Ligand code: 5GP
């Protein structure tokens with residue numbers, strides 16, 4: 001998608017602090033962090049929302065969780081805990097329409113969220 005912010009980050013057209021990448025996904029620091037660790041994991045494939053995930057995308061989406069857990073462990077959040085979340089459309093506050101898994105950690109996270 002030529003007008004997608006996260007496709008542009010994936011393609012190196014917009015700078016980001018990339019902390020992890022492999023064949024399936026890319027992870028970078030959120031520009032407006034809501035916790036000491038706030039990393040976004042995106043599939044290389046442009047998928048606008050969770051509604052658009054197809055059966056063929058199952059491994060790709062699962063891969064985001066594996067990558068997020070890896071980074072959480074590297075940053076020693078695995079025992080204290082962390083949150084992984086994907087927002088969908090207006091009521092969840094989705095602002096970028098290329099799916100991304102938020103990894104939030106490093107402070108107590110309230111539940112339920114606001
Ligand atoms: P959403 O609200 O769609 O679930 O999350 C979008 C996230 O992308 C937000 O946490 C926001 O701070 C982050 N974000 C928006 N624009 C940029 C950007 O240009 N670079 C980076 N690294 N993060 C961004």
Ligand code: ZN
Pocket residue numbers: 001004005006007008045046047097098
């Ligand atoms: Zn995209």
